[in-house]
Amino acid sequence: MALISRRHKFKLKNKFNLQFISLYIIVFFLTITLLLSYINAPRIPLLGFHGIVDLNNPNFGLIQNPIAAKMSYAMQDLEKFLEYLAHNNYWFLSTQELYDYFIDRNRDIPQEYVGKKPIMLSFDDSYKTVYTNIVPVLERLEKEFKQKIKIVLFVNPGTLAKIHHPSTTYLSCEDLRTGFAKGFYDIQSHGENHKDLAKITVSDLNQELAQAQIELRECLTGLAAPQEIARHIAYPYGSMNHQVETYAAKYYQSGYLYNSTILRFRWLQDKYRISRLTVNRAKSPERLIQMATRSFIISK
Numbered sequence: 001m002a003l004i005s006r007r008h009k010f011k012l013k014n015k016f017n018l019q020f021i022s023l024y025i026i027v028f029f030l031t032i033t034l035l036l037s038y039i040n041a042p043r044i045p046l047l048g049f050h051g052i053v054d055l056n057n058p059n060f061g062l063i064q065n066p067i068a069a070k071m072s073y074a075m076q077d078l079e080k081f082l083e084y085l086a087h088n089n090y091w092f093l094s095t096q097e098l099y100d101y102f103i104d105r106n107r108d109i110p111q112e113y114v115g116k117k118p119i120m121l122s123f124d125d126s127y128k129t130v131y132t133n134i135v136p137v138l139e140r141l142e143k144e145f146k147q148k149i150k151i152v153l154f155v156n157p158g159t160l161a162k163i164h165h166p167s168t169t170y171l172s173c174e175d176l177r178t179g180f181a182k183g184f185y186d187i188q189s190h191g192e193n194h195k196d197l198a199k200i201t202v203s204d205l206n207q208e209l210a211q212a213q214i215e216l217r218e219c220l221t222g223l224a225a226p227q228e229i230a231r232h233i234a235y236p237y238g239s240m241n242h243q244v245e246t247y248a249a250k251y252y253q254s255g256y257l258y259n260s261t262i263l264r265f266r267w268l269q270d271k272y273r274i275s276r277l278t279v280n281r282a283k284s285p286e287r288l289i290q291m292a293t294r295s296f297i298i299s300k
Helices: 002-039 066-070 075-087 095-103 135-145 173-181 202-219 242-251 285-292
Strands: 046-049 090-092 117-124 151-155 185-189 232-234 254-256
Touching: 046 285, 075 090, 075 135, 075 285, 095 117, 095 185, 095 232, 095 254, 151 173, 173 185, 173 202, 185 202, 202 242
Parallel strands: 046 117, 090 117, 117 151, 151 185, 185 232, 232 254
Antiparallel strands: none
């Protein structure tokens, strides 16, 4: 009886070991499959710029904040990068196009974009040089490549230059209207006064979110339907939390981070946490081109 009992226990132990090994193998292959799926998932680079400096006139639009100044990018380098994108069949996404075609996926991608590579170029903080130093470049490239390059401006309307107080540092409402009328600007929110939304009171948070949307839509009155403007937000400093997301959702369709991560849109779980790649003067045009080439090609 003792021998039979030992054999029975041995068989049970072997059966348990086989089941454990089988389960381990299944989990291992599932993990590898998920990892490969993530690594190979379609990607869209969303690049986040700030001020644009003309190296031949570096004092114009000079940014006093040394940290913000380091985030500026050379106009001449940006021009090289834009030429590459225009020459190589990129699709310059607006925030609404990204939302409709890749995040919410409520619309089919038009045939005209098949074979193109999507990319988004965004510019934060309302710097004047996004008008003075970029619009002429965009106009030249449009003539050369017969393609309009659209860029996204995440604007703080509280810092915009006033009619009777012109500024060489910050955009004016008229600058926004001109760039929008030319078809180059997609104008979205960056909060009213560039406050860290995760560190202010609920009352101030609500004010920052709501007032920015109101003022930007007022600025573009007559040029666009209100819902086209400030429908999306990029959080100042990339700072947000659950409370910020809850209140942002009352006013905006989506929210953007600034976290040096490429967007794998099929893996996106929260439309208020859309990743962007950071850009500063340390990144050469060649490095930006490398970032851009990580985009996928739109297929039929």
